Amino acid sequence: MxxxxxxxxxxxxxxxxxxxxxxxxxxxxATPGFQSVRVLPDFASALGQAQHVQLQDGPLRQTERSLDLALRGDGFFQIKRGDEVLLTRAGQFVRRADGVLATLAGDEVMTDAGPLILPEQDVRIDDSGVIWQGDQRMAQLALVDVAEPSRLRPIDGGYRYDGVAATWNGTVQQGAIEQSNxxxxxxxxxxxxxxxxxxxxxxxxxxxxxxxxxxxxxxxxx
The missing domain is CATH 1.10.287 (Helix Hairpins)
Known part of the structure; x- marks a missing residue:
């Protein structure tokens, strides 16, 4: 029984x-950069199933805005919220009041130069994620892939991830926003x-x- x-x-x-x-x-x-979730078999779960993020490029919407960035291929921008490093595909970035490159929510966009102070004029960002002011290299966006997608945990504005990082091999497209997949x-x-x-x-x-x-x-x- x-x-x-x-x-x-x-x-x-x-x-x-x-x-x-x-x-x-x-x-x-309608959420930019959102990656859909699927319920898949997971024997570690009490129900034998768990939600998994489906990593797949969403369609692009061209904006021609210099701080709108879209990723092609697997991978994420790294952002900093307080002391926590999070991942996101949403590349609608802004110049914060203090000049720092940030997300719409105010989270710092991470680079190899630390918090990046942007000039008031537009910058150029190439397909490898390097940020240029004219001919001067300013910084490289901190881009990363994940080796264990099942360990991604969706939160507001991005993902928590406690798995192994992998080398990012995608491209960055400036002046476009990735839409939900x-x-x-x-x-x-x-x-x-x-x-x-x-x-x-x-x-x-x-x-x-x-x-x-x-x-x-x-x-x-x-």
Missing amino acids: SDTIQAISRALGADVQGLNAVSHNVANL VDAAEETQRLIELSRHAESVQRAIAIYDRTLDTGINRIGDN
């Missing part, structure tokens, strides 16, 4: 987790499939409940 209840509970829990992932993806359709049609299909499966599990629960009720009543009759 307990095995049946646990199996049904796991199935329903997995559906709820999948629906939460779809909801999270849809809510971020969420496929709306695919998410709609997943929503339909998960909803139908959850309804089937709910019917199984109702049938099992009636079976138990009948069995208990018959025991009482005896």
Whole structure:
């Protein structure tokens, strides 16, 4: 009896987790640099499933703004929030009030020169992430890839990562923003499939409940 209840509970829990992932993806359709999440098998999880970030380039939107940067290929910008280093694909950067290159939320964009004080005029950023003022090299953006994508943990404005870093081999495109890589049609299909499966599990629960009720009543009759 307990095995049946646990199996049904796991199935329903997995559906709820999948629906939460779809909801999270849809809510971020318009979030620059957002990487969709999928619920995949994970035997270390109590449900046997866990959310994983799907690393794939999103489409580009051209802005021609010098501090709008998009990454092509796997990899992340490194940003600093307080004393914590985070990762992000959202390259809508600004010149903070103190002149430091930062995210829209005010987090410092990391470079090999530390906090980068930008001039008031536009800078050039090449496809390897080097920042130039005219012919003068100012800094190299701190770009990194991840060797263990399953250890990425989405947070507001980026990701926490406690896995092994890997060498970044992508390119930077200046004057463009990477849009979310969420496929709306695919998410709609997943929503339909998960909803139908959850309804089937709910019917199984109702049938099992009636079976138990009948069995208990018959025991009482005896």
